[in-house]
Amino acid sequence: MIPAAFDYRRAANLDEALSLLSDGGEDAKLIAGGHSLLPLMKLRLAAPSMLIDIGRLRDLSFVRDGGDHVAVGALTRHRDVEIDETLRAHAPLLSHVAGQVGDPQVRHRGTIGGSIAHGDPASDLPAACLALGASFKAVGPSGERTIEATDFFEGFLETALSPDEILTEIIIPKATGAGWSFQKFNRRAQDWAIVGVAAVRGERTGISLVNMGPTPLRATATEAALAGGATDAEAAARAAEGLDPPSDLNATPEYRVHLAQVLVRRALEEAGAA
Amino acid sequence: MKVSVTVNGAPQEHEVEPRTLLVYYIRDVVGLTGTNIGCDTSSCGACTLLVDGESVKSCTMLAVQADGAEITTIEGLAPSESEMHPMQEAFREKHALQCGYCTPGMVMAAVSLLQEHPNPTEAEVREGLEGNLCRCTGYHNIVQAVLHAASAGSVPA
Numbered sequence: 088m089i090p091a092a093f094d095y096r097r098a099a100n101l102d103e104a105l106s107l108l109s110d111g112g113e114d115a116k117l118i119a120g121g122h123s124l125l126p127l128m129k130l131r132l133a134a135p136s137m138l139i140d141i142g143r144l145r146d147l148s149f150v151r152d153g154g155d156h157v158a159v160g161a162l163t164r165h166r167d168v169e170i171d172e173t174l175r176a177h178a179p180l181l182s183h184v185a186g187q188v189g190d191p192q193v194r195h196r197g198t199i200g201g202s203i204a205h206g207d208p209a210s211d212l213p214a215a216c217l218a219l220g221a222s223f224k225a226v227g228p229s230g231e232r233t234i235e236a237t238d239f240f241e242g243f244l245e246t247a248l249s250p251d252e253i254l255t256e257i258i259i260p261k262a263t264g265a266g267w268s269f270q271k272f273n274r275r276a277q278d279w280a281i282v283g284v285a286a287v288r289g290e291r292t293g294i295s296l297v298n299m300g301p302t303p304l305r306a307t308a309t310e311a312a313l314a315g316g317a318t319d320a321e322a323a324a325r326a327a328e329g330l331d332p333p334s335d336l337n338a339t340p341e342y343r344v345h346l347a348q349v350l351v352r353r354a355l356e357e358a359g360a361a
Numbered sequence: 362m363k364v365s366v367t368v369n370g371a372p373q374e375h376e377v378e379p380r381t382l383l384v385y386y387i388r389d390v391v392g393l394t395g396t397n398i399g400c401d402t403s404s405c406g407a408c409t410l411l412v413d414g415e416s417v418k419s420c421t422m423l424a425v426q427a428d429g430a431e432i433t434t435i436e437g438l439a440p441s442e443s444e445m446h447p448m449q450e451a452f453r454e455k456h457a458l459q460c461g462y463c464t465p466g467m468v469m470a471a472v473s474l475l476q477e478h479p480n481p482t483e484a485e486v487r488e489g490l491e492g493n494l495c496r497c498t499g500y501h502n503i504v505q506a507v508l509h510a511a512s513a514g515s516v517p518a
Contacts, residue, residue: 121421125421
């Protein structure tokens with residue numbers, strides 16, 4: 088399978104990427120590792136007129152200890168997130184989840200920023216960012232802004248990024264010593280989750296869901312129940328409240344609701360035991 | 362668009378369409394057909410090769426993205442015509458192939474795996490090869506081969 092033809096430009100720095108993006112028009116797309124975009128292009132579900140390759144903006148591949156948070160550059164590959172010692176110490180959920188994305192070959196190419204900006208409800212890293220209370224830095228022609236993860240995912244493969252903005256940095260509040268869990272239910276090792284759950288329990292509690300709606304989601308009813316003193320089992324029973332999970336070859340909505348309740352209970356127990 | 366890469370130590374420079382996938386570039390332009398195309402959807406791992414020493418599914422990378430990289434394919438592993446790479450030797454020793462279609466990708470993924478985990482457990486080998494499918498379901502001997510290569514002290518690619 089070959090993608091439709093496109094113009095290819097390689098950006099040498101962030102400024103050049105921004106100007107290529109504003110010149111390229113609405114059909115221009117950024118490519119980093121390409122592990123979300125290229126499969127769509129090969130299936131001709133996406134046919135951008137121009138690809139702007141930001142894969143060489145090495146300045147955007149980093150993990151920095153920012154005191155009360157850890158800053159992760161958008162171009163940091165899943166493999167580098169997985170093995171980073173700072174993240175393992177202060178946000179172990181994120182490094183663990185990065186190690187669960189796809190398979191080793193995918194993790195050698197895919198980037199955290201690409202996964203977030205793609206906004207796929209079936210992806211693992213957006214859910215981890217929601218559970219951790221992350222925020223995202225984006226740069227556009229009018230400067231830089233910070234978007235909370237909870238405000239970022241707007242619809243199926245739609246995010247709060249405007250077409251001329253570039254996601255540059257993921258800011259993860261430190262969750263040092265907090266309990267955490269990631270539950271990923273799939274049939275084949277390398278598949279997307281049929282349903283997934285990311286949980287953090289500590290000074291801040293965050294529970295989020297993979298593949299339970301059109302966007303990566305927080306399990307708000309479960310979070311509210313926990314805040315109100317409910318038991319883990321009571322809170323888990325409310326995991327799918329108000330949600331409209333998708334139907335596909337792997338699962339019906341009813342099955343997903345059941346999975347979410349079971350997996351949230353397991354996640355709460357594992358995170359609570361820490 | 363011009364692409365300059367090193368493939369198995371030899372510099373290559375070609376004009377390619379931007380949409381050319383790396384695996385087609387390697388097979389059709391460079392002419393090395395040891396790298397197989399299986400699913401063509403980044404699932405099966407048959408097209409695995411090493412880009413700057415790390416395993417990559419070459420059906421999910423553009424040739425232009427590899428510009429400047431060092432690429433190693435299955436043809437580039439063996440040190441000479443008469444000598445096999447320790448991972449190839451281990452695959453022969455443990456009879457780790459049946460039809461052989463997944464083998465080039467399996468070997469490349471296994472070489473990359475041992476670079477990251479020089480002494481893996483059996484579970485780590487199985488997880489480390491999760492991106493490679495064998496339709497003969499010959500996984501058992503493949504896992505044994507990788508463990509054998511690890512215990513023998515595999516050399517880096």
